[in-house]
Amino acid sequence: MFVIRALKNLPCEMVNLVFTMNAKGTAVHNDISRQLYSQDQIAERVAELGAAITADYASLVARGDQIVMVGVLRGAAMFMSDLARAVQLPVEMDYMCVSSYGDGATSSGTVRIQKDLGCQIEGRHVIIVEDVVDTGLTLNYLRKNLLSREPASIQIAALVRKQHEGQAPLEVRYLGFEAPDEFIVGYGLDYAERYRNLPYIGILKPEIYT
């Protein structure tokens, strides 16, 4: 009770800082070399993507078609929740959790489904929602996998596409940002499961991961 009362009296920025303390007790913001996309920039871009989806699917929904947004856990959790609220149409929200095999640093493109959809997508319009496209292999696999279930259509919404050499060709209909090939974290993106709760996307200091 005392903690809640004390937090209420702190400015917003300070409350954010208190809630993002890492295990060593230092603020995680200190591990970021610079912000790439601020909280406001992300909110603005997500609103634009939501408006674009609303415009694109309005006539389909009007004739009775259904939309299923498929969030890819765990990185897309924040983006999914904000994007879905920016779409002014009825949508069903479901989730998949996948992991890709690789050598630890790079993805091999072999993806294992850890949690599958709970709903059927046959005859429905699917929008896959991802946080980041790096090699593109995860989304390529997922797209093919979901296509085999015979949806009416599939499109991809990704918050960030990294400029990654040799990236698998992939049409991302709803793209938030084209990012440099840096180690980025925040707004769902992690390093060793940390930093997902940063409200912005920032570049991680190299000394944190080297």
Ligand code: PRP
């Ligand atoms: C990240 C991200 C994508 C994938 C993109 O997931 O969320 O799913 O990597 O990489 P790719 O384009 O090279 O295939 P990760 O395996 O880190 O899991 P997470 O979503 O739990 O962070």
